Amino acid sequence: MASDVPMTPELEQIDGEIQDIFRALQNGFQKMDKIKDSNRQAKQLEDLTGKMKECKRLIKEFDRTLKAEESKNPPEVNKQLNDRKQYMIKELNSYVTSRKTYQSTLGNNKRVELFDMGATSSEPAAEDNIQMASAMTNQQLIDSGRNQMDQTDEAIIRSKMVVAQTLDVGAQTATTLTQQTDQMKRIGDELDSVHFSLKKASQLVKEIGRQVATDKCIMALLAVIVFGVIAIIVVKIVHPQNKNIPDIPGMAPPAQNFQTNRRLLSANAFGGL
Numbered sequence: 001m002a003s004d005v006p007m008t009p010e011l012e013q014i015d016g017e018i019q020d021i022f023r024a025l026q027n028g029f030q031k032m033d034k035i036k037d038s039n040r041q042a043k044q045l046e047d048l049t050g051k052m053k054e055c056k057r058l059i060k061e062f063d064r065t066l067k068a069e070e071s072k073n074p075p076e077v078n079k080q081l082n083d084r085k086q087y088m089i090k091e092l093n094s095y096v097t098s099r100k101t102y103q104s105t106l107g108n109n110k111r112v113e114l115f116d117m118g119a120t121s122s123e124p125a126a127e128d129n130i131q132m133a134s135a136m137t138n139q140q141l142i143d144s145g146r147n148q149m150d151q152t153d154e155a156i157i158r159s160k161m162v163v164a165q166t167l168d169v170g171a172q173t174a175t176t177l178t179q180q181t182d183q184m185k186r187i188g189d190e191l192d193s194v195h196f197s198l199k200k201a202s203q204l205v206k207e208i209g210r211q212v213a214t215d216k217c218i219m220a221l222l223a224v225i226v227f228g229v230i231a232i233i234v235v236k237i238v239h240p241q242n243k244n245i246p247d248i249p250g251m252a253p254p255a256q257n258f259q260t261n262r263r264l265l266s267a268n269a270f271g272g273l
Contacts, residue, residue, distance in 0.1 A: 005080040008069060014062045021055040032102055045102055052095055059088050075166070088273055178209045 007015060028048045035041045066081050073081070 003108070005084050006077055007081070008065075010065055011069075011081070014058055015084070018055055018062070020060050021051050021058070021124065022091055022095075024051055025055070029095070029098050029102075038106055041106060045099060045106070048095070048099060052092065052099065055088075055092055059085065059092065062088070117128065 025048055028044060028051070032041060032044055032048075035044060052120055063085055066078075066085065
C-alpha cells in the first residue's frame, strides 16, 4: 500500500522500516510453500516470527510518535495517520494468522502470541498484552473484549471533547472575523469621507487660486491707472504750456489761466464803475 499521507521525517522512517518488514514477510511466506523439509520450515517460521515481533515494536513506536505529534497536526492528517496505523495492524495480523496456520500444519505445539495493537497500545496494560491464545479461557476472552470496548468508549469521549473544543474555537474565530469585517467597513466609510473632504478642499483651493489671480489682475490694472494719472500730473506741472496734454477731469486749471481769468474779472468790474 503506497502512502501519500503527510508525515514527519521520523514517522516516514518508521513507516519505511515497517513496509520493508512486510515485504520480507510476504516473500518469506511464499518460500514456505516451496520448502519441503519440516525442520527448514520451522527455521523459516522462526525467522518470520522474529520479523513480526520487530514489526510489532515499530508499530508501537509509530503509535507513540503519532500521539506525541497529534496536537501539531490538523484533524484530517491525524485521521489519515490513524488509518495508516490501522492498516499496519491489519497487515501484521494477517501474517500472524498465516504463521498460526503454518505452525498448526507443522504440528508444533508452541503457543501462538496474540498481537493486540488497538488504539491504546501505548498504555502499560497494552504493552504486556501478549498472551497465549491456547491458555485463555472464554471468560478471559470476554473480559479482554470488554476492556477493549471500555478503552474504545473512553477514546470516543476524548474525541468528542476535542470536537467540542474545536467547535468553540471555530465559533470564536467566526465572531472575531465578523467584528473585523465590521471594523473594515467602518474604515472604508471613513476613507470615503476623507476622500470627499479632500476633493472639496481641492476645489476650494482652485477657486481661491482663481480669485487671487483675478484680484492680481485688477490690482495691476489699478496700478497702471494710478501710475498714468501720476505721470499726467507730473507732466502738467513740469510743462504747464503743453496743450497736447488734456486736463484731468475734476482737477483745477493751471495757475496761469486762473490769474488771467482774475484780471479779466477785475477789468470788467472797473469798467462797470
